[in-house]
Amino acid sequence: MTFVQVLVNGVVLGAFFALMAVGLTLIFGVLRVINFTHGVMFMLGAYGTWYATEQGVPYLVAVLVSALAVAAFSALVELLVLRRFRGMLIEGAVVAIALAVLIQNLANEVIPLSPKSVDTPFPGTVSMHGVVLGWHRIFLFGMACVLIFGLALFVRRSRTGRAMRALQQNPYAAELQGIRADFVAPAVFAIGGGLAALAGGLIAPVQQLLPGIGDAPLLASFVVVVLGGLGSIGGTLVAAMMIGLTQSAATTYWTGPAAVALSFLLAIAVLVVRPKGLFGNE
Amino acid sequence: MSSSAVAPEDLSVHATGRTPGLTRLLGYAAVVAVTVLVATVPSLAGAYTNHIFILAFLAVGLAVSYRPLLIAGQVSLAHGAFYAVGAYGFAILAQKHGVSFWLAVPLAGVVASVASIVIGVPSLRTAGAYFFLCTFAFSVVITSLFQNFTSLTGGFAGISGIPYPPGITTEADFFYVALAACVVIVAIFVVLDRSLWGLELHGVGASPELAEAVGVSRFATLLRAFSVGAFFAGILGSFYASFTGFIAPQSFDLWLSVSILTAVIVGGVRHIWGGVLGAAFVTLIPLLFHWKGSGDAIFGAVCVIVVMFVMRRGIATELAELLSKALHRAPAVPAQSQLWATAEDIVDERDPAVFAARPVVLDVRDIAKSFGGVRAVRGVSFTVHEGETLGLIGPNGSGKTTTFNLISGFARPDQGAVHLRGQSISTASPHHVVRLGLARSFQASAVFGHLSVFENVLLAVRSSQPTNPVARMTMPVRRRGKHTVRAAEVLAEVGLLDFADTQADALPYGHKKVLGLAVGLATNPAVLCLDEPATGMTDVEIAHLTTVLRRVRANHDVALVIIEHRLAVIRELCDRVVALRSGEVIAEGSPRDVLEAPEVMTAFLGASAA
Incomplete structure (x- = not known):
């Protein structure tokens, strides 16, 4: 495999990690919650897409509908449970872990345990100068770019986005300005969960669906988020590309399992030099 | 009410820890019972x-x-x-x-x-x-x-x-x-x-x-x-x-x-x-x-x-x-208004000339520190003599707290040197500086929130002294001994002994600030730096704080460096004052001279007041 191919694969993988991680960093940045349910939201998005396409719904509609449903569910999780633990970082994380275990195991009772796959409306591959890339991956990359750019724009420009940034910088001062964390929190969870579900739906056609599908992306996005500096969207992008490229290179030139370990080792090395991540300033 | 004249036997009552004998015995019995019960599992269960x-x-x-x-x-x-x-x-x-x-x-x-x-x-x-x-x-x-x-x-x-x-x-x-x-x-x-x-x-x-x-x-x-x-x-x-x-x-x-x-x-x-x-x-x-x-x-x-x-x-x-x-064993919580020290008047006629003649204990020489483009401290020098009380004043942002951070090891000066009793401490870490004899308090009433008042002070007493590693990890820290007595003495001195078992977080604001002072004092320092000890206190609380501080310096040979915006406190307590503006020393001398110097008036009140 050529070096350019490794590079291209790494960038596409990085875009996927970024899409997954950006919701996690948003939730942590604004609400100080380590959201361990992010992986199951991804899983639900993927299986929702699968289920809808099985019912004859077109793929793109299926992705959108399942993402919206998961977004609503994610907001509900915040409203009913995680809200009680705001400001309690460790306790909140433990409850989120328990929720993830609960949702995963309940899902296991419903979803088929045999591998499933989803058809893409963009089949085939494109080949240029010896670099081969599936059309669906190109679509995935494009969607990731659009969604992350859209999120950045939303956070920067919209009224709700400004409220989120205010809460991130100083929750107390934000409340004094009339911004209610209680109103903003479900929205943040809806966006975060929705993005994870979109990532799941978008990856479904190029990956076999198994119940534990959400674990690996959850772990990878944790590494990306912390490496980038908690709460920083720009840092998340850079870190996602770093991890994506490292894994792509290690998988090609070495072995698959070593790729994950190597990228994590890289994360430790970066944190030793920059104890608060690449772009972190907290 | 407690005063500094408490007998050591009374003090050690507070030093025995919280669990009374019977409860502890019942606790041990429960542990043994559970263990024995669990030990029967193999013979009973599958x-x-x-x-x-x-x-x-x-x-x-x-x-x-x-x-x-x-x-x-x-x-x-x-x-x-x-x-x-x-x-x-x-x-x-x-x-x-x-x-x-x-x-x-x-x-x-x-x-x-x-x-x-x-x-x-x-x-x-x-x-x-x-x-x-x-x-x-x-x-x-x-x-x-x-x-x-x-x-x-x-x-x-x-x-x-x-x-x-x-x-x-x-x-x-x-x-x-x-x-x-x-x-x-x-x-x-x-x-x-x-x-x-x-x-x-x-x-x-x-x-x-x-x-x-x-x-x-x-x-x-x-x-x-x-x-x-x-x-x-x-x-x-x-x-x-x-x-x-x-x-x-x-x-x-x-x-x-x-x-x-x-x-x-x-x-x-x-x-x-x-x-x-x-x-x-x-x-x-x-x-x-x-x-x-x-x-x-x-x-x-x-x-x-x-x-x-x-x-x-x-x-x-x-x-x-x-x-x-x-069990109704909730410890006492002082009321906001409750006074923590008997207001016995401490006669302390101080002659600044006496201290000027004593050796220098802290020598701050031309220190500077920048944060990004902001030059917070630009070449500040001053000395503190043994037993002296020095006031550090200046408007907000004049570099007072940064100076404290540079002295106490929380930040490293970009230039200049700090010497404590002749020893350079400009690159020492905070826990090292305090062991050498310079302690500090924090502006925000910093205490160990979920520890008791007694534990706060005991921790300071113990950690500021060297302890061998084995004893550090094995000896019960709350056991009666010279350390617990010393901790109780410090609490008595500042008037917090009655609340020894109270959780620090439960104290009202003023008491918390005094506990911060007690924690610093418990490290047995030669120089104690207090960052705005009176800020946010009521006038009555301030009167008691000054009494406590007078008592502290009467009982111990400790030099105090006080940052404070309440100039009445500075005027009343300090032997000498250093005024800062924009990270530079603009005046130094007796409280009266410094507070009335035109540069200082301008710095505090703006140009029109000069």
Whole structure:
């Protein structure tokens, strides 16, 4: 495999990690919650897409509908449970872990345990100068770019986005300005969960669906988020590309399992030099 | 009301710790009863129950050995990895190289401990979520090592035929080995919990800065928690390997570390019994229902969520609070208006000339510090003589607190030097500076929130003095002795002795600030730097603070450096005043001269007032 191919694969993988991680960093940045349910939201998005396409719904509609449903569910999780633990970082994380275990195991009772796959409306591959890339991956990359750019724009420009940034910088001062964390929190969870579900739906056609599908992306996005500096969207992008490229290179030139370990080792090395991540300033 | 004239015998009443004899005796009896009850399990229950109980003993050990790091406020996801390292170390030694069981077990602990130091030294530079990630990444890397380092670990096939302890043949016998290991490890951590080191962990968890300021090295304390915990995790891992006879990478997934964390949080971090309860709770749930498939996991997760909803700070923490309320043993909380010192007038006619003639104790020479483009301090010099009280005044942003940070080791000057009794301290860390004799308080009323008033001061008394490492971790810190008496004396001196058992967080604002002063004083400093000790206080509170400060300098040969905006306090207490503006000294001299100097008036009130 050529070096350019490794590079291209790494960038596409990085875009996927970024899409997954950006919701996690948003939730942590604004609400100080380590959201361990992010992986199951991804899983639900993927299986929702699968289920809808099985019912004859077109793929793109299926992705959108399942993402919206998961977004609503994610907001509900915040409203009913995680809200009680705001400001309690460790306790909140433990409850989120328990929720993830609960949702995963309940899902296991419903979803088929045999591998499933989803058809893409963009089949085939494109080949240029010896670099081969599936059309669906190109679509995935494009969607990731659009969604992350859209999120950045939303956070920067919209009224709700400004409220989120205010809460991130100083929750107390934000409340004094009339911004209610209680109103903003479900929205943040809806966006975060929705993005994870979109990532799941978008990856479904190029990956076999198994119940534990959400674990690996959850772990990878944790590494990306912390490496980038908690709460920083720009840092998340850079870190996602770093991890994506490292894994792509290690998988090609070495072995698959070593790729994950190597990228994590890289994360430790970066944190030793920059104890608060690449772009972190907290 | 208390005054400084309290006899030492009275003081030591407060120094015996909180648990009265009868309650403690009942506690021990309960522990023995539970242990005996548990010991009957093999003869009464089936093999399945037996099996689960053995795993529960190991889980209890993991929970109590993990807890110290959590007390200090750091969440690690590596404890399961150290357990795995211990298991592999034991298996390789005992099964492949025929090392005897009782030698291989401690060696496995050492291997895990070494691993923890390798990862701990770099990763403890970070904190919070970043530390969490480092330990998590380490777990993944270690798992990958187990999978791929086939010549040593057997790869995915793992290692089998790992021996039982000598003389143990059945699982029912192993039950007692595991129970004994569990009891011994819990006992060891009970001792550690009551030691000075245990108190220091609570201090670091409550406020890392204040802990450093009273002489606790955050890094050393955390690394010790990490490596001691890993040692016992490694030992428990070798029992696990011996028990199952077979280990492979999939025996130790990431959920192991997560479930240890869950156990301690559900049980409650504050008391060691929380870890025991939590681990028992989490591991024994399957036993209750013995469901098929995901039933156990679902029920376990629901239990965790429900418990956390009802008792957000964990079972043991909340139960202990209910109990102390039921027994009406809630400690006294001072009313906002209640005065904390008898207002005996301290006659202290001070002649500034006396101090000017005494040797210089603190010499600050041309120090400067910039943050990005902001030059916060630009070449400040002043000296402090023994026993003198120096005021440091200036408008907001004039560099007063930065100067304190530079003196006390919390920031390093870009240029210049600070000497304490002739010794350079400009590059020393805060916990080192305080041991050399310079203590400081913080602007925001910084105290160790969840420790009692007495523990706050005791921690400062102990940590500022050198202690040998073994005594630090084994001797009960609250046992009556010269240190507890000294802590009580300090509290009496500032008038807080009546609230010795009160949790520091429960104190009203003014009392908290005085406790901050007491904590600094307890380090027995030659120079005590107070950052806005009177700010936010009422006039009555300020009158008492000045009395306390007069008493302090009458009783001790301590130089005070006071930052304060309440100029009345400066005028009343200080022998000499240094005024700062924009990071530079603009005036120095007697309080009257400095406060009336035109430059100072301009700086404080604006140009029109000059």
